Amino acid sequence: GQQLNQSPQSMFIQEGEDVSMNCTSSSIFNTWLWYKQEPGEGPVLLIALYKAGELTSNGRLTAQFGITRKDSFLNISASIPSDVGIYFCAGAFNQGGKLIFGQGTELSVKP
């Protein structure tokens, strides 16, 4: 099925470092979402973006909805060990309900 291009696939960082990951699509989306998934669990919503150019923060997390509506990025500042997990971007074309997910970015944080 169709998926977004998410990069990087994995990251190994030191505690305290900042992290940046992004998603691109050949299609225009009206909504971008960022989720975190831990082993054996379902994805948990981190940030939702509804307008092109929108910049939204949730604690140490910041995400932006690209102006072209074809991309989004997620930044994590001052990473901590509990940030470990797989981060997914997801886009939606309209309010029809279907989300298209990226392949995920696996984050490892070394204390």
Add this chain to the structure above:
Amino acid sequence: DTGVSQDPRHKITKRGQNVTFRCDPISEHNRLYWYRQTLGQGPEFLTYFQNEAQLEKSRLLSDRFSAERPKGSFSTLEIQRTEQGDSAMYLCASSRGGQDGYGYTFGSGTRLTVV
């Protein structure tokens, strides 16, 4: 509000058998979604309901798959004549719909292994 509940958490079945999964959404959510996730991939959309109406089905949902939400509350996903390629995590999510409808709440999933 106890979140989205899925049952069972794990299911091992022999090829050719039928399996059924259940999802109980957050009670005030009118939309319910099914996704499938294989190892190393993001979730892939299967189908979704608004109340009891099934509004969209993915091409991934072959004739062997059927989903129901008979009273607009819980939903079931049945796979008939399971194949090894059906092995995956099946995720259910629910939402209120509307502008914040994409803030889906996901359940913990049902992991299916077909042997």
